[in-house]
Amino acid sequence: MPLRIVGRQSTLSGKYLFEILRNLKDFGIGRIVTRSLLERYPEPCYYLVRDVRPIMDPEGKFGLMDADVVFRGKNLGTQVVSTGFKADWKLVPKDEEASYTSQMKPDAKELPRKRVVPAAVPFPPVLRRLLTDEARKSGKDVTTEPILPLTLLRGPQNYPIQEGVEAPLGAASSPGNPINTILPQSMAGHLLISNVFGNKRKFKKKKFNA
Amino acid sequence: MALRGGSSLLTRGTRHPVFRSWSGVRSYRFLPSSYHLEDVWQKRLTTPLMRDIRIEEFYVELRKKFEADKSGSPLDMDIFANGVVQPDSLLHLEELLAYFRKSRNTKFMRRSTSDAVVRAFMDQGYYEELMKIIDNKVIYGIFLDYYTANLLMDKSLELKRYPDAVRVAIDFMLQEDFGHPLTRNLSLYSCLAFLQNPDWTALAPLNPPVPPPDTGEEVLVYVPFLKNEFFDDHFDLTDPKARLGKTLMTAGAQSNDLLGRSARLMGAGLYKKWEKGVKILTNLNTASADNGTVLSEAVDSFLEALKQQPEPPEDEKVAAERLSWVGKAEELQRSLRPAGKLKEGKLLDLAEAEVKKVVEQSAETDISTQQSLYEKWMTQRENEVNRQMRQFELTERLKQLQAKRQQLQAEEDVLFFFERKNQWEKMLSPEARRSLLDQQVRDGSHYDYRVEDPAYHVEQIKPPTTWTKTRYWKTHQDKYDEKKKAIIERFGADSLY
Numbered sequence A: 001m002p003l004r005i006v007g008r009q010s011t012l013s014g015k016y017l018f019e020i021l022r023n024l025k026d027f028g029i030g031r032i033v034t035r036s037l038l039e040r041y042p043e044p045c046y047y048l049v050r051d052v053r054p055i056m057d058p059e060g061k062f063g064l065m066d067a068d069v070v071f072r073g074k075n076l077g078t079q080v081v082s083t084g085f086k087a088d089w090k091l092v093p094k095d096e097e098a099s100y101t102s103q104m105k106p107d108a109k110e111l112p113r114k115r116v117v118p119a120a121v122p123f124p125p126v127l128r129r130l131l132t133d134e135a136r137k138s139g140k141d142v143t144t145e146p147i148l149p150l151t152l153l154r155g156p157q158n159y160p161i162q163e164g165v166e167a168p169l170g171a172a173s174s175p176g177n178p179i180n181t182i183l184p185q186s187m188a189g190h191l192l193i194s195n196v197f198g199n200k201r202k203f204k205k206k207k208f209n210a
Numbered sequence B: 001m002a003l004r005g006g007s008s009l010l011t012r013g014t015r016h017p018v019f020r021s022w023s024g025v026r027s028y029r030f031l032p033s034s035y036h037l038e039d040v041w042q043k044r045l046t047t048p049l050m051r052d053i054r055i056e057e058f059y060v061e062l063r064k065k066f067e068a069d070k071s072g073s074p075l076d077m078d079i080f081a082n083g084v085v086q087p088d089s090l091l092h093l094e095e096l097l098a099y100f101r102k103s104r105n106t107k108f109m110r111r112s113t114s115d116a117v118v119r120a121f122m123d124q125g126y127y128e129e130l131m132k133i134i135d136n137k138v139i140y141g142i143f144l145d146y147y148t149a150n151l152l153m154d155k156s157l158e159l160k161r162y163p164d165a166v167r168v169a170i171d172f173m174l175q176e177d178f179g180h181p182l183t184r185n186l187s188l189y190s191c192l193a194f195l196q197n198p199d200w201t202a203l204a205p206l207n208p209p210v211p212p213p214d215t216g217e218e219v220l221v222y223v224p225f226l227k228n229e230f231f232d233d234h235f236d237l238t239d240p241k242a243r244l245g246k247t248l249m250t251a252g253a254q255s256n257d258l259l260g261r262s263a264r265l266m267g268a269g270l271y272k273k274w275e276k277g278v279k280i281l282t283n284l285n286t287a288s289a290d291n292g293t294v295l296s297e298a299v300d301s302f303l304e305a306l307k308q309q310p311e312p313p314e315d316e317k318v319a320a321e322r323l324s325w326v327g328k329a330e331e332l333q334r335s336l337r338p339a340g341k342l343k344e345g346k347l348l349d350l351a352e353a354e355v356k357k358v359v360e361q362s363a364e365t366d367i368s369t370q371q372s373l374y375e376k377w378m379t380q381r382e383n384e385v386n387r388q389m390r391q392f393e394l395t396e397r398l399k400q401l402q403a404k405r406q407q408l409q410a411e412e413d414v415l416f417f418f419e420r421k422n423q424w425e426k427m428l429s430p431e432a433r434r435s436l437l438d439q440q441v442r443d444g445s446h447y448d449y450r451v452e453d454p455a456y457h458v459e460q461i462k463p464p465t466t467w468t469k470t471r472y473w474k475t476h477q478d479k480y481d482e483k484k485k486a487i488i489e490r491f492g493a494d495s496l497y
Helices: A017-021 A036-040 A094-101 A125-137 A193-197 B038-046 B048-052 B055-069 B074-083 B088-102 B104-108 B111-124 B127-135 B146-158 B162-175 B181-196 B240-252 B258-271 B274-286 B296-307 B316-336 B347-415 B421-427 B430-443 B469-475 B477-491
Strands: A003-008 A032-035 A046-054 A063-071 A074-081 A089-091 A120-122 A147-149 B219-225
Touching: A017 A032, A017 A046, A017 A063, A017 A089, A032 A036, A032 A094, A046 B104, B038 B048, B038 B347, B048 B074, B048 B347, B055 B074, B055 B088, B074 B088, B074 B111, B074 B347, B088 B104, B088 B111, B088 B127, B111 B127, B111 B146, B111 B347, B127 B162, B146 B162, B146 B181, B146 B347, B162 B181, B162 B240, B181 B240, B181 B258, B181 B347, B240 B258, B258 B274, B258 B296, B258 B347, B274 B296, B274 B316, B296 B316, B469 B477
Parallel strands: A003 B219
Antiparallel strands: A032 A046, A032 A089, A046 A063, A063 A074, A120 A147
């Protein structure tokens, strides 16, 4: 064997982008391509080719593509795609294109999320014991179990739906929270960690000696 | 590249014996002779642009241009392809196409170019070379349109060059583009006609990858990442049977009639997609009597392919799976027969009848649209050439004017030298001025004639200034004050602090 190629192992499976596009009429403008790396998401992820800037190197590794990018069912608009050199591109056959695009409604910009997490969870054992003791001392009802309302961080890639919570960040501990009506046994208003341990986390200003 | 090594085209001499000169009468298998649009096609040579062209000289110039700037002009390429009328120029055309494909302008290749290339090779009867060009998209980048594909397929059928017709059909399968009914039905007919007497070696890949020469010495090639092996089941297909089967499947999937269903089933057998074939059969079983018919020939061929032992022999697991499909398919066949869904007849006859029907329907519109396209391309080419010529003339004229202006300036400098001696001296650097002055003092030739001017004052040679923040501030203070004033007027004095 005269040629032996040496390099690091890759986890990607597929072709270079222009290895596919140069075999297509008009460089595949109007066709749909996708990456094997995006197959792990349940929502559709694909690129609709709008324009190309080929370099025509022998491997088909280089060149730029303008494409309508759809990531996890969210239309990110027309972008310049410069990751054509990654060997994990795939052409979507025309008869399968509908399965990618039909989930995307023409007027809706993104799909509804269906990642539901609980609005509240039971306290960990020690905290629970402390709270019940405190309640018993102050003569409150201790038959119902205390519940800890969850406050979730939300970002552009992470916005789960909480059961019974519609308001955004930090709403679970507010007094007007609908969770109080849904879960009557929750002590959402007064069972904050700060109420239990006291507000120890004070912000100290650092002084700089010039 | 093989092209640079020598002539691949001329030495082989594969011109088809049934070649007829373009002025003669053309014969076709299905299409009317008017489909070729001989008169309209020849009209392109009557325009003043194409009449004056000398193709050999043009080739040399284009070749030089390609080698110089590595990016050819799509218009030049189009003109060359349209200007080819002799077989000698076909080699040049092939070579220039390969050059143009490597350039970045390949994206802008005109639609008329691919049309002209196909017609040039067809008219001269070099079918093998044409197939090589169409097959290799990476090197030549010629993509067929419906009209030329119809022309080529029909001509190949007439000459009984069935593998060529199938190759065109396979090309459309790879593009997944069976939108035109005539192209679709001609593709189906070509594949079925080939299958009557199949010669699979004639359908072998035309451009197989060339392994590097074995020198006995191992060469290490270092790359950042190894590329994993990947088979996309589309462009990577090399087995002629699978390619033809997939063509039958994709072309048949466009229409849900007897021909389409049968072709799909037959294709599934050739493509070895057992699951899809059995799914087609089950769908037929559940469908109504009108939509559930299929030719028994197709079912038989599917079963035959399913029962056939592959070479080399497969694994036990795969064989067991295949046998389970055989059982299901036979059962379905038995249930289809009493329901009257298995029709007798030949698939090829069905396809032929369909092609004849479609030709009657769409040949007229095809001819008229293509005629208008040819005329449009002709005028577009002329207009584009005129525009570029005008552009060239303008730039040339501009260059001339600039040269004239420079010449006048030089003359003026000579004539008004002594009047502008001040300015000349000011243009010198301080050191040069001082040395000039010293020289003149030493010579005794120094006479400061500027003292005769009442408005004259001696300029001090300033030391070179260095850039500091305060100096910058001082020089631009007025500007800053103005800005500050404007901000205070608009947003109030508090906005500054």
